[in-house]
Amino acid sequence: MDTQTRIVEIVRQVSGKPIDPAPDESLFESGVLDSFTLADLVSALEQEFSLTIPDSDLSPRKFDSVARIQAYLQSRT
Amino acid sequence: MAYLRAFGSALPARIVDNAELGPMVGADPAWLLHATGIGQRRFAEAGETVATLGIAAAKDCLSAAGIPAAEVGFVIVSSGSAEKRFPGPASTIAAAAGIAGKPAIDLPMASAGSLFGIALAAQLAPRYGHVLVVASEIMSRVVRMHPAGRDTAILFGDGAGACLVSNETGFAEIVDSVLATDGDFAEALRLDFDAPLYMDGRSIILQASRKLPRVIGEVLERNHVKASEIGTFLMHQANLNLMTRVAQALGVPAERFFCNIARYGNTSSASLPIAAAEWWNGCEKPLRAPIVLAAFGAGLNWGAMLARPV
Numbered sequence: 225m226d227t228q229t230r231i232v233e234i235v236r237q238v239s240g241k242p243i244d245p246a247p248d249e250s251l252f253e254s255g256v257l258d259s260f261t262l263a264d265l266v267s268a269l270e271q272e273f274s275l276t277i278p279d280s281d282l283s284p285r286k287f288d289s290v291a292r293i294q295a296y297l298q299s300r301t
Numbered sequence: 302m303a304y305l306r307a308f309g310s311a312l313p314a315r316i317v318d319n320a321e322l323g324p325m326v327g328a329d330p331a332w333l334l335h336a337t338g339i340g341q342r343r344f345a346e347a348g349e350t351v352a353t354l355g356i357a358a359a360k361d362c363l364s365a366a367g368i369p370a371a372e373v374g375f376v377i378v379s380s381g382s383a384e385k386r387f388p389g390p391a392s393t394i395a396a397a398a399g400i401a402g403k404p405a406i407d408l409p410m411a412s413a414g415s416l417f418g419i420a421l422a423a424q425l426a427p428r429y430g431h432v433l434v435v436a437s438e439i440m441s442r443v444v445r446m447h448p449a450g451r452d453t454a455i456l457f458g459d460g461a462g463a464c465l466v467s468n469e470t471g472f473a474e475i476v477d478s479v480l481a482t483d484g485d486f487a488e489a490l491r492l493d494f495d496a497p498l499y500m501d502g503r504s505i506i507l508q509a510s511r512k513l514p515r516v517i518g519e520v521l522e523r524n525h526v527k528a529s530e531i532g533t534f535l536m537h538q539a540n541l542n543l544m545t546r547v548a549q550a551l552g553v554p555a556e557r558f559f560c561n562i563a564r565y566g567n568t569s570s571a572s573l574p575i576a577a578a579e580w581w582n583g584c585e586k587p588l589r590a591p592i593v594l595a596a597f598g599a600g601l602n603w604g605a606m607l608a609r610p611v
Contacts, residue, residue, distance in 0.1 A: 252503070260506060260510070266507065279483065279508060279511060282507050282508060282511065283504065284503040284507060
């Protein structure tokens with residue numbers, strides 16, 4: 225499974241919605257994520273990709289779309 | 302050593318329910334309750350100030366403690382919504398409460414200011430004896446009561462709380478506290494001069510969701526106490542969902558977190574002692590289990606405190 229597919233699967237899990245967001249679609253503006261599911265998303269990303277996301281990286285903009293999440297994860301490798 | 306001796310509170314008489322607030326901010330009252338868990342809040346009347354509410358809370362606390370004002374050795378007042386750049390409300394509150402000639406300092410800290418004040422009081426009590434911590438906020442005057450300000454205006458209310466920390470005795474000994482600050486997110490929650498309160502809710506919730514369970518866990522772990530052993534968690538009443546999530550992260554029932562946000566909303570730094578006063582007035586005495594106080598807010602500042610029954 226590629227990174228983007230894994231991210232989409234995590235977004236589906238934490239949002240509880242069977243969505244298929246476009247890579248650049250804002251997950252906040254479309255109502256997929258809210259403040260609390262964002263926190264769940266970050267925790268799920270840490271678990272799925274075996275990394276620790278420092279608090280200093282916890283800017284919601286970095287997790288606003290599948291493409292941005294992917295870019296962030298790539299920046300950590 | 303330092304002890305929690307008593308709590309007190311003072312709330313404006315004016316109750317603003319969702320039916321009254323909804324039209325002010327262009328929101329459906331039913332949605333307000335669903336979105337925030339807040340059914341009503343208190344708004345200060347025209348003649349009330351941060352100081353007048355603080356004075357009433359201070360007197361309520363001293364009355365509950367049975368300590369004459371003249372015996373208080375130090376006063377700390379937290380507020381993020383004080384009306385003046387200086388002086389802050391501490392000197393006015395101390396004078397009006399009858400605490401003359403003793404040091405009275407301001408902590409211009411919203412949200413976590415009362416917790417930081419109590420933690421400082423615990424350090425000061427061995428030298429100054431009875432240290433009175435007051436937190437007073439009039440948030441209704443710093444938010445924008447307009448549809449454009451809806452997302453923040455619906456969250457807040459006004460009120461004041463107080464806590465007396467004593468070097469002699471109390472109902473619980475302050476065992477330890479962990480305080481922290483992260484200025485990287487200072488802009489996420491702020492009140493600029495001549496502007497309404499600004500809050501990046503996503504950043505705040507995201508940071509709080511991570512930092513609060515961590516700091517509570519830290520103070521418990523280093524004192525060899527399990528979360529399951531805590532009788533009551535007294536937390537800054539910022540958000541019902543946040544409290545539920547912190548409880549989940551700690552593995553304790555949400556019912557262990559005392560919650561009165563439905564009746565008062567978020568009263569910023571005053572919310573912790575207001576909640577503590579309500580809990581303390583209604584709890585079974587003497588205490589049988591340790592308690593934890595915790596708060597998070599603008600700064601970002603956050604922390605947790607452990608206190609054990611004496």
